Amino acid sequence: MKLEERLQDRTQWTTAGRCPVERAMGLVGSRNAMLAMREAFYGTTRFDDFAERVGMSPATTSSNLKALTEAGLLERRPYREAGTRTRDEYVLTEAGVDLMPVVLALFAWGSRHAGETPGVDVVHAGCGEAVEVRATCAGGHQLESDDVELRVRSR
Amino acid sequence: MKLEERLQDRTQWTTAGRCPVERAMGLVGSRNAMLAMREAFYGTTRFDDFAERVGMSPATTSSNLKALTEAGLLERRPYREAGTRTRDEYVLTEAGVDLMPVVLALFAWGSRHAGETPGVDVVHAGCGEAVEVRATCAGGHQLESDDVELRVRSR
């Protein structure tokens, strides 16, 4: 990765919450919060299912779902099954869906580098090929590490 | 995201460290560990620079760099500046470079959804266009959330 000249001295601007990576990690930076988002992508919507599938206590489930809802990644929506009362389910918002590249990139990295064979793959539903997460520019060109540059926002 | 039929009942397989996302979060799941990786992408290699730019104490810096090195994301390499003694620097390994999509995806998501304007953009060094992180299949097709499916690994 390259840095624009005036960013070379980065002791100043990287700290103190200026970095988007840092702010993102503040929201989904704990293990269970990220796993809750993973579950949301897997289609989980109910409180007890989040708790069981992530393997976290109800208290942790409650605080994580609340934090993710307040951050705008999940939305509470009332639903009703026949013969039961109205309940709330947690569904992904647009901002939540936007986090999918992060989760898929973690999945891909974990499959390649973190220990034993996972047993589960993420594939393109159409062609069955493995899903990869790549950086592209607006033109659609694939980028390598060296093609990426950090710049101060122009305006 | 879709799930293969035999994965529909996922109370079993999602827990107990079977998921690559979970294993990945075990390594870079803390805020400072991820920020240390961000710094490595920004070109930081020295102990004190990691500490200052991430904003973490030397103790935390030490344990994070050690953990990342043991996990194979960073590598210690001796270097020498004229007139000083030999020192070690921390450089990205191949596995470390592979994590770039995760960091870029967090950067992109944070820029769009996490609060104030970041002031810094990631762009394609060649054309200056913003970098996006997208899921693609091996054929290179861009995938939306609905195009992605989870399957049990065949062999």
Next chain:
DNA sequence: CCTCTGACTATTGTTTGCTGAAGTCAGACG
């Protein structure tokens, strides 16, 4: 009205991540 279920909340205690300050250690240089 009582029970049952899904969805929580509250309490207690433990573990992990982190900070701040102080100390160590190797070797270049005066």
Next chain:
DNA sequence: CGTCTGACTTCAGCAAACAATAGTCAGAGG
């Protein structure tokens, strides 16, 4: 030989994340 610097390590302590258990609460069904 003593100092200085970069790169750590050690220690004490705090705060957040988390687990385990128990309790609450709303409403449908009996």
